[in-house]
Amino acid sequence: MKIKLQRFGGLLPVMKEATAEVDWSDQEVNKLLENIARNVSASLNERDATSHYLEVNGRSVPVDLQKIPAPYKKTFEELKENLKFKKE
Structure with a gap:
């Protein structure tokens, strides 16, 4: 399964993304997303904030990278290290 980490925002509003191939089950992915999903409305007022999204199976979910469980x-x-600017 392919996953994509996307980063938006910052002082200069840009988008970066990185992809990886993983062998996680759908059940694992759902549990992971439950644990790391972030409340978008809570961060809308933060000026120059960066936001991260995880895209899996065509579904993009805002995530908190501080909540990533140890196995992941x-x-x-690696995804964060490989973030590259997306050309539009």
Whole structure:
């Protein structure tokens, strides 16, 4: 299964993204998303804030990278290191 981490915002509003191929089950992905999903409305008032989204199976979910469970940290660290500017 392919996952995509996207980062939006910052001082200069840009978008970066990285993809990875993982062998997680649908059940694992659903549980992970339950744990790391972020409340979007809570962060709308933060000026120059960055937002991260995880796209899986065509579904994009706002996520809090501070909540990543230990078994998935390595994958997300690699995704963060590989974030590249998206050309539109």
